[in-house]
Structure formats: C-alpha cells, structure tokens
Amino acid sequence: AQSVTQLGSHVSVSEGALVLLRCNYSSSVPPYLFWYVQYPNQGLQLLLKYTTGATLVKGINGFEAEFKKSETSFHLTKPSAHMSDAAEYFCAVGLHGSGNTGKLIFGQGTTLQVKP
C-alpha cells in the first residue's frame, strides 16, 4: 500500500529565506509524485509533478522538487520565500496505470507561514 508522510505540520520562514517542505513516500512500485498548494477555502492547485525522466522538476511560482528514489523522498523547495507563498501544501502519490489516473494518496499537509 502507498502512503505519504509530510514532516512538519507547520513551517515558518522569513520572507526571502529558503523554503523546504519535506515529503517521504512509501510505495512498492515507482510512483507518480505531486505537490499541490491550497489557499484558504479554495481547491488544490498543482505546483509540480514527477512522472519519469529528470528527477529535479520545476513547477509554478519558483518551486521545485527532487525525486530521490534511494531516500523515498520528494522534498519541495523555493530559494526565496514570498509573502504570497503562505498556504497549505500537500504532497501526494499516484499509481501508474490508466485506471489509476487522478487517484491520489495525500499527506497530511504542511502549513507554510511567511513572516515579514
């Protein structure tokens, strides 16, 4: 069975500082990996995804994540935090196969606070 663990339910950084949100997954087969962002009372927006190929993936708003198979990790980073980055971030895994598109297993989420 697949699972996702996000280390740290709350992360606080200063504006301009590095953002690092941690995600580890468990899967018996190589998964698809995703990061979504959720602003208050809104749906989820896809930040980036890893399917195959290059293990460093770049997403929207300056975020990127690196798939490390040996560490079963997919940490999200951004070099310089902006106030508008304050939101909740979810890591998710999906399975291969046409019958599994969109069926995602989510972590518990990490709330990012950005201090001025």
Place this chain on the structure above:
Amino acid sequence: SQTIHQWPATLVQPVGSPLSLECTVEGTSNPNLYWYRQAAGRGLQLLFYSVGIGQISSEVPQNLSASRPQDRQFILSSKKLLLSDSGFYLCAWSDTEPEAFFGQGTRLTVV
C-alpha cells in the same frame, strides 16, 4: 481549456437532513471524476471515483453516495447527514495524465 465547477461553496445543514453537492466539468470528454473529503486538520481522502456514466466506485464505507448521471456531471449525496459528515468536499477530474484537477470545494457544516 478545461474547467470544473462545484457548488455550493458553503453549506450548513442540520443533522438528519439530505445532501446534494454537484460538480460539472467542461472542455473534456469522458473524464475520470472524483470526490475527495478534507476533514479538519487532516489530509484529503478519496471517497468515490467514476470512470464513466453510471460507474461508481467507493473507496471508504460511509454515509454518503455518489452518482454520475451524465458524462461530465458528478453528484455527492446523503439521505441523512451525520455530524461526522462535516468537512471540505472537493470534486476533481483527470484524463490520461496522472494528476487530478480540483474544483474550488464545498465547505459543509452539519449542525
């Protein structure tokens, strides 16, 4: 481009009352459709998914049901709401790509 509409945005319902949440997708044909629930302080949990009209799979036992009467319409229902049904309900769709695309969600409070 594809868009997903979900309504209402917020809903307050008494215990024991019925529920109907609706979701429609535009700009795509035969999408996979999903209902997820986000309970307070928790991640998202997949409730139902559908790969076609009338085809519904339930991921967890619960007080809710889902229906897909048309290709791009997905409905979440309950005959009698429980307090534990409160949460943030998100409709989503996917096609050939592995990711899901989410609606804006419905905040349901059962009182």
